[in-house]
Amino acid sequence: MIASCEDGTQESRAEERMAATSSIRDLYDQFFDARKMTDLAFASDSEFYQDSINEMFSGYNKLLSSGDVKGDTLIAMCFGPFIYYALPASEHFSEIIFSCPNDKSIQELEKWLKNEPDALDWSHVAKFICELEGKSENWMEKLSMLRRKIKKCLKCDVSSGNPLCPIIQPQADCLLLAHCLELFVTDKKSFCDALKNVSSLLKTGGHLIMNVNLNETFFLLGDVKFPHLCIDEGYLKKTLVDAGYVIVEHHVYHRQTNALYDVTDYEGVIILKALKQREI
Numbered sequence: 001m002i003a004s005c006e007d008g009t010q011e012s013r014a015e016e017r018m019a020a021t022s023s024i025r026d027l028y029d030q031f032f033d034a035r036k037m038t039d040l041a042f043a044s045d046s047e048f049y050q051d052s053i054n055e056m057f058s059g060y061n062k063l064l065s066s067g068d069v070k071g072d073t074l075i076a077m078c079f080g081p082f083i084y085y086a087l088p089a090s091e092h093f094s095e096i097i098f099s100c101p102n103d104k105s106i107q108e109l110e111k112w113l114k115n116e117p118d119a120l121d122w123s124h125v126a127k128f129i130c131e132l133e134g135k136s137e138n139w140m141e142k143l144s145m146l147r148r149k150i151k152k153c154l155k156c157d158v159s160s161g162n163p164l165c166p167i168i169q170p171q172a173d174c175l176l177l178a179h180c181l182e183l184f185v186t187d188k189k190s191f192c193d194a195l196k197n198v199s200s201l202l203k204t205g206g207h208l209i210m211n212v213n214l215n216e217t218f219f220l221l222g223d224v225k226f227p228h229l230c231i232d233e234g235y236l237k238k239t240l241v242d243a244g245y246v247i248v249e250h251h252v253y254h255r256q257t258n259a260l261y262d263v264t265d266y267e268g269v270i271i272l273k274a275l276k277q278r279e280i
Helices: 002-031 034-042 047-064 087-092 103-113 123-132 136-149 188-199 233-242
Strands: 071-078 093-100 150-155 172-178 202-214 218-221 224-227 245-254 268-276
Touching (some): 034 103, 047 087, 047 123, 047 202, 071 087, 087 093, 087 123, 093 136, 188 202, 202 233, 202 245
Parallel strands (some): 093 150, 172 202
Antiparallel strands (some): 202 268, 218 224
């Protein structure tokens, strides 16, 4: 009888998590505006961009400089159509599958792939990355190469056992996660479940590249408040190890700007590379 009550409680909690996760997806579907987010965080004159761009892309370059992150397929999962997360790794893979959690972001991504006049402009990011690589004159080719290599734009749902459902995608050599877990879960149990789900897309022996804001609980976009699961460095590392990964390298960058704490309260960013040792 006691076991039955416990089973019922666990089932009730699972249902509550599913309902809360669905509510977050609905919030993004209705109110997330990739163009507003770009102006806030990724435009060349944005305080957040200036605060983090040097450190973040320097970190990506360090993770990729060993030459071990490479292969046929990279799956990039991002909370919006922000292709610059995949830009540093583009030359290391034959094809890239790019996924976002809502239809509006997919539409913006497709505009960029078609090079439409009103597409989001990532030229300033490409220039900076190429400068870091010592190839400052190659930024236009860098963007063109990424366009050629992105073969699919897919919608993702990290709460699903197959995050790219209904597409059955072969496991990739590398999985890049850019803020797509912690923004779409409600608690640490849901985070572990989401990590397990997305890890099914990665081959054993493949690399995980992950970008997470540390100790963030929210961000504002216009007058809409989006929740963010508060994660610290220790918890993230332990969760990855428990999920079958070995952390190869990581870099932590602390927030420099004291402005706009009413817009978002993140304290820093961690960028890491991990090797998937086993299925869970």
